[in-house]
Amino acid sequence: MSATPRPALALELRDLRKSFGKSEIIRGVNLAVQAGERVAIIGPNGAGKSTLFNLISGRFEPSGGDVLLHGQRINGKKPFEINRLGLSRSFQITNIFPKLSVFENLRCGVLWSLGYKYTFLKFLVDLDDANERAEELMEMIKLDKKRDVLAMNLTYAEQRALEIGVTIGGGANVILLDEPTAGMSKSETGRFVGLIKKVTEGKTLLTVEHDMGVVFGLADKIAVVVYGEVIAFDTPDAVRGNARVQEAYLGSSVADAQAGGH
Numbered sequence: 001m002s003a004t005p006r007p008a009l010a011l012e013l014r015d016l017r018k019s020f021g022k023s024e025i026i027r028g029v030n031l032a033v034q035a036g037e038r039v040a041i042i043g044p045n046g047a048g049k050s051t052l053f054n055l056i057s058g059r060f061e062p063s064g065g066d067v068l069l070h071g072q073r074i075n076g077k078k079p080f081e082i083n084r085l086g087l088s089r090s091f092q093i094t095n096i097f098p099k100l101s102v103f104e105n106l107r108c109g110v111l112w113s114l115g116y117k118y119t120f121l122k123f124l125v126d127l128d129d130a131n132e133r134a135e136e137l138m139e140m141i142k143l144d145k146k147r148d149v150l151a152m153n154l155t156y157a158e159q160r161a162l163e164i165g166v167t168i169g170g171g172a173n174v175i176l177l178d179e180p181t182a183g184m185s186k187s188e189t190g191r192f193v194g195l196i197k198k199v200t201e202g203k204t205l206l207t208v209e210h211d212m213g214v215v216f217g218l219a220d221k222i223a224v225v226v227y228g229e230v231i232a233f234d235t236p237d238a239v240r241g242n243a244r245v246q247e248a249y250l251g252s253s254v255a256d257a258q259a260g261g262h
């Protein structure tokens with residue numbers, strides 16, 4: 001009898017820990033995210049969601065445990081090294097250049113992924129590819145009509161879309177998005193969830209999100225973080241029905257999301 005092959009894990013956290021001084025903020029997190037899964041990380045304020053993101057993306061070094069990207073241990077690596085290994089994180093609108101156009105921003109995102117050890121000739125060849133890829137991305141994020149508009153002159157929602165374009169532009173297959181719809185109106189949020197789904201098709205997505213409508217509309221799985229621990233990691237329906245989650249955090253938020261028509 002042949003064993004069923006285990007699905008490839010895009011990201012794995014093993015007994016991950018982080019302390020600041022004497023306070024242990026992340027307290028032994030285990031999480032196995034399969035390639036192509038969309039995972040929302042939710043939890044009360046101060047639970048440790050951003051700290052987890054900072055540990056995964058290399059901004060913080062773990063105090064204990066491991067982070068594995070496609071099976072490779074990445075703790076201690078610099079954010080740009082982790083980026084080169086295929087993980088890209090959005091920093092809200094801070095990774096777009098306000099004085100560059102939509103097209104130029106996207107092209108920068110693409111070129112960055114190609115590395116900086118250029119010969120001049122290789123650069124010219126790559127530049128053609130980068131231009132093409134930037135055009136494709138621009139259509140995908142529906143900013144093709146704003147091609148030459150400076151990023152600083154876009155609406156807030158357009159800037160967020162551009163930022164996601166830049167984040168995925170480098171070709172990373174694991175994408176981390178920090179509260180992608182924060183600050184958007186309800187109708188913008190609905191459209192934006194559709195856009196995120198489209199542009200991350202086939203990629204692995206992790207998002208920290210407070211809006212339960214977005215969480216339930218986007219995620220294949222939800223990780224519930226409470227006081228530095230993952231207390232549930234399951235499908236939206238299972239998480240919704242999980243008594244421990246209801247008790248610890250979610251009850252009122254789910255009720256709000258449902259009342260809001262999500």
Ligand SMILES: Nc1ncnc2c1ncn2[C@@H]1O[C@H](COP(=O)(O)OP(=O)(O)OP(=O)(O)O)[C@@H](O)[C@H]1O
Nearest residue numbers: 020021025043044045046047048049050051052225
């Ligand atoms: N660099 C740091 N130094 C010391 N304490 C920190 C640091 N970063 C985060 N913390 C603490 O870790 C805890 C978790 O913070 P974190 O920002 O990860 O929570 P969160 O779940 O993302 O919260 P929110 O939903 O409010 O953004 C908080 O008590 C915070 O004060």
